[in-house]
Amino acid sequence: MEKNADYQQMNGIALAYMGDGIYEVFVRKHLLVQGLTRPTQLHHQATHYVSAKAQAFLIDKMTENDILTEEEVDYFKRGRNAKSHTSAKNTSVITYRISTGFEALFGYLFLSNQNDRLAELAKWCIDTVEKENLNGTTKK
Template structure:
């Protein structure tokens, strides 16, 4: 079995777990270099990008733009439909599931070492959030 099949067969919530860390690290780097602020302000700014509500809105926006490939859409769908045993904090289940879908595709691209596509998606996420403000 090649690496692609192994990654595709991972639990979508495992992909989302990885994607959450990837997005968090990217956003932290982005805001640190952009703001050069104190940690509390950085944390407040980071929440604008990584909250479930923001991620769900970004997923909807990218879907409207037909941003994802068919393969990526399948990963998003699997992440969105996965049954999580954790309760969503400060949001409804549908929003939480959408954010899990976005995180799953991030985790997939990261674990697949698809660096160009991952970078493009991370930049699209940041741009989408900043566009909405």
């Protein structure tokens, strides 16, 4: 019998650890559905969706469009404010912390079994990356 993780007691870094993997699965599935199959091509395209800069941009857009609930904002802040023992690679500390909050939000949604909301936000993020041309392809 699988034991459920108590997401309410989890620190922001643990939530972000889970959320990083969950968001990446949505992005990978999206890229495969688009017909991309070569590993280098998949990796290159995926970074446009999952980079710290893209995730920080998406949080700004979510805030701008008032998309997140109060509870979702709380979990984002839990991740953003968490003390990380790793440092940002190729980005500022602030951007890295915001992206950690983004990932914590996805971890919270997954661990609290809010699968419809999780899929809705993931789709919104992927669509927003493409609409804003962050994925390096021509706008549709």
